[in-house]
Structure formats: structure tokens, C-alpha cells
């Protein structure tokens with residue numbers, strides 16, 4: 001492990017509903033089975049909330065005492081370093097996979113106990129090739145040797161680039177993040193088919209950016225009610241009170257959860 005510890009500056013004003021929804025997600029994932037360790041987060045389109053949800057989940061897992069690794073595998077357009085205000089010279093996945101550094105340097109401890117992180121490294125024009133390289137296999141083998149309880153892998157949108165599918169050979173499960181009013185049904189269907197082709201289990205769908213205004217479709221289902229859209233099972237959360245977030249939609253959102261029918 002790199003001997004530098006990374007401090008992550010999380011937004012301080014995530015509201016109660018958000019935090020609860022992340023805990024629900026953590027619980028649901030824990031019930032996916034003990035062999036589900038490496039989990040890919042992807043979505044149909046950019047901006048659906050993969051990075052935020054996957055990082056918050058990683059933090060929640062670490063806080064519950066699980067040895068957790070967050071791998072930022074979006075080496076096209078990662079926001080981790082800027083979003084969490086990570087300072088100092090760091091190395092990441094793109095450098096490891098292209099032979100510029102070694103495993104011992106890319107895993108960082110963080111100021112959150114049990115939370116370890118692999119940063120994406122500098123932008124690479126051909127991430128797919130890097131993920132197909134034997135060095136990627138070697139990386140995940142080393143990760144396995146380090147015996148994490150859970151490895152959360154944040155990837156670019158599968159509706160746009162193939163990276164998540166290429167990485168799926170190292171995953172035990174995939175979570176699809178769907179932005180409630182933004183993701184098209186057609187897009188979901190297409191990405192679901194792609195996931196099916198990988199042969200990796202779709203663990204569930206996170207329904208994000210759920211509008212919870214009075215009178216909206218989900219409002220009467222706040223906390224654990226049923227909603228009639230989607231497939232598989234899902235859990236979602238919506239916008240909370242984080243005013244610093246540059247979201248397009250400023251309406252009040254809360255979490256909604258669908259139980260298996």
C-alpha cells in the first residue's frame with residue numbers, strides 16, 4: 001500500500017433520507033450472498049449518479065466495519081480527485097495498467113477507517129485496451145489477495161462506452177444506477193441486454209434522482225413502499241439538501257424503495 005493516506009472531504013449536508021437510502025443499499029448488497037465481493041456500478045448515460053452513490057456506499061460499508069476498497073475505474077472522466085478535494089501527488093489505475101507504477105503504490109488508505117481507494121490516474125485515450133490487458137488481471141488478483149470484504153468499482157456509463165462490460169470479468173455482480181426521470185426505457189433495455197451478455201449477475205437497480213414532491217408519482221411511497229416501474233429490484237434516493245451540488249433539478253427529492261413483489 002502507498003504510505004500516503006488520502007483525506008476525503010465529503011459534503012457535510014447530505015440529508016437523512018439520503019443517508020438512510022445508502023444504508024438500505026448496503027443492507028441489500030450484503031444480502032446478495034457472501035460470494036458477491038467485487039461489484040461494478042454502471043448506468044445507461046452520464047450523470048446518473050454512479051460515482052456519488054458508489055462512493056457513499058463504500059464509505060457506509062467501511063463505517064460498518066467492512067474492509068472496503070473503492071476502485072475508480074473511470075479513467076476517461078473521473079471526478080473523484082476534485083469532488084473529494086484530494087491533494088498531493090498521487091498515482092492511479094491508468095499508470096498501473098500501463099506499467100508506469102506498481103500495485104504497492106496505487107492502493108491508498110484514507111482518513112476513514114477500513115476505506116481504501118484506488119484512483120483512476122491520468123486520462124488515458126484507450127482505457128478499454130488497458131482493462132483488457134493482463135496487467136488488469138494481475139491487479140484484481142492482488143486485490144483478491146488483500147482480502148477485502150467488498151470491492152466497489154465505479155465505471156463509465158455502459159450505454160456510452162464498453163468499459164464496464166470489459167471489467168465485468170472481474171466482478172461478482174453489477175448494480176445499475178437509473179436516473180428516475182432521465183434514463184430512457186429503451187436505454188435501460190439495451191444496457192440490461194448488455195449486462196445479460198456478460199453473464200454477471202445484475203444485483204439490482206438503484207433508482208436515483210427520484211422526485212418526491214407532493215403529488216409526484218413516488219411521494220406516497222416514501223420509505224419502503226412499492227413503485228411500479230423498473231425490473232429486478234431497486235432502491236433509490238433522491239436529491240437531499242446538498243446545496244453545493246450542481247444538479248440540474250432543484251426540486252425536493254427523497255428516497256423511495258421498491259420491495260420485491
Ligand SMILES: Nc1ncnc2c1ncn2[C@@H]1O[C@H](COP(=O)(O)OP(=O)(O)OP(=O)(O)O)[C@@H](O)[C@H]1O
Pocket residue numbers: 043045046047048049050051052053074077079155156157208209237238239240242245246247
Ligand atoms: N441523489 C442525488 N442527490 C443529489 N445530487 C445528486 C444525486 N445523484 C447525483 N447527484 C449529482 O449529480 C451529478 C452527477 O453525479 P455523479 O458524478 O455521481 O454521476 P455519474 O453517473 O458518476 O456521472 P458520469 O457518468 O459522468 O461518471 C453530481 O453533481 C452529483 O452530485
Ligand SMILES: [Mg+2]
Pocket residue numbers: 050051052074079154155156
Ligand atoms: Mg462517474
